[in-house]
Amino acid sequence: MTIAIRRPIAVLAACAAVGAMVTGCGAGPEQIGAAAVVGGHTIPLDVVQQQITSVLADSADARKLQQQKPSTFPPIARTVVQLAVWHELSNQLAAKAGVKVNEDQVDQAYNQSVAANQFPTFPGPATIPIKGQMFKDFIHDNLVWNAIGMKQAGTASFTYDFGVTQDRNSAQALVDKVVANPDQHVAIFNAASAGSSRPTTNQTGGLATVPPELAPMFKANAGSVIAFPVQDENIWVVVYVLKRSDNAGDTSGGQDVSQVAGTFGQAQMIRSAQQVGVTLNPRFGVWEPLTGYVSPSDGESSSISATVRKPNP
Template identity: 30%
Template sequence: MRTVQRRFTLIGAAVALLVAGCGSGPAQVGSAAIVGDTALPLETVQQRLDVVLKKEPEARKMHDQRKLDTVARQLVTLGVQHQLIEQAAAREGVTVSEEEVAESVEQAGGADLASQNTVYDAETFRERARDQLLLVELARKYVDRMEVTFDYFFAEDNKDAVAKAKQVAADPRKMAEFVSAAPRSEQGQSLGKRGQVVRSAESPQSVQSPLFGVAPGTVVAFPPDPGSAQWIVAYVTDRKTDVRSSGESSTEQLTPQLLEQIGLRLVHALAGNPEIRVNPRYGVWDSTAISLAPSEGELSGYQATARQTDS
């Protein structure tokens, strides 16, 4: 019994150290992250980590620091996403009813059953269900109304893409040079273009792309497909959210899961682009993945506001 008690005491100590992090975190003391003016308390992350430890059948394995890091990072990611969703829904006047939340939870098998083998308990599973429904409704509101205009070119790999994206961010005039020097496809077509226009009503699935989630004047670099070695660099020059489509609504053709992903892509902009600060103990905010990454070197993409220069 003493061995078991000691083991769980050590686990608890490890969790406490993980949650406390280092002293150079966000300016507001006791925060795991800050979204705009709203803090995600360290205490909340501690409580949710405790839930995971209690639910984990082999809790002693959670003493492995790397595993605790991964779980904590996921919890902070969900906390930041929750704040973004709440802020976006409030700004957009989007709501879902308790009946809709209850129905969604019931379809998943009930909160107790559905939260098994997850980082949720029954209460936080209901919260997540509400967030997912709000994302769907936010997507429905905009998926037929968006249009982005951008210049782009393909790069050899992520290092090449990020290096060139940083040059464009420092001087947007470099974009024309990179587009002209873009590689060519096997058919001889240039893999670069200026003034490309994409409308969400014509290509609703494209709204999942980082291109639709950033403001004009933003440079982005990311792989067009997950796992792709080739990356794309783009400079967004215009973004509209009031374009009307004369055809059938795109939402009728999209699954709730896809709408949820679209809503997640748009949520930061719809929340008013609040600053996101993360306690460095948990990693860094990855705007491309809309989640935390362990470090700057593990980001899934690049985003930066271009410096304005005289033409």
């Protein structure tokens, strides 16, 4: 006997609506049929579409977001393509670094999470779990990040300036000033930090000594001027990465860096996008090079990134 499996009409309608939202080519011919192009490798649009459809089919909360007017589901779609880009970047970085993941570990971690009904969730007010192949890929990527981090976290070194501003506009102005006048970076940051007793220029350190709130600079190359919010303090921080080395000898200061290895490895994955290149189908939004997130537009990004013309070696 054959049993026909029918999805609720609401699910089919929601899936069709998302299909209309993401189907189509991007700004250039290389994006036809692509959700993203990462290091010359195409992430097919239909693969991302299938993942979005699976989220809608599995979660009533996701369908509710899609059916709202206006729809509040697009952030979920952006996260789906973001995770797909992360997975491709992680695979390329692993191949370059000679890292191989034990798939038995992936299966074991996945099965344990399924048995315990514990899944990561998409960002947002609703609790929408990340399941299936997306979750498996995420577990795989975390193992890659940890392996990369264990190799590099204890030998990385950074020389940097930083300053604090009150809002995004002030941060953008400070970034622009440094990019336009990199030779005057010390005077610029000293002026921005007037009244502070804490040194803010020509600081050098590794993961063990860099203040935690400056951790986003681990994703930046030398010559980068970046800005990002520190939510708990309601401020924006601007950092000019003067120099960085991933092989500076032991920079751990005798501390155990294994606890931050995964975070540092993830930062290297996001940083690798600057070398290999990430191009998104613009229907999904824009790629943020500092955070690795997909934002609706440049004006709605959660960070600022720029590069001086002649970075220090």
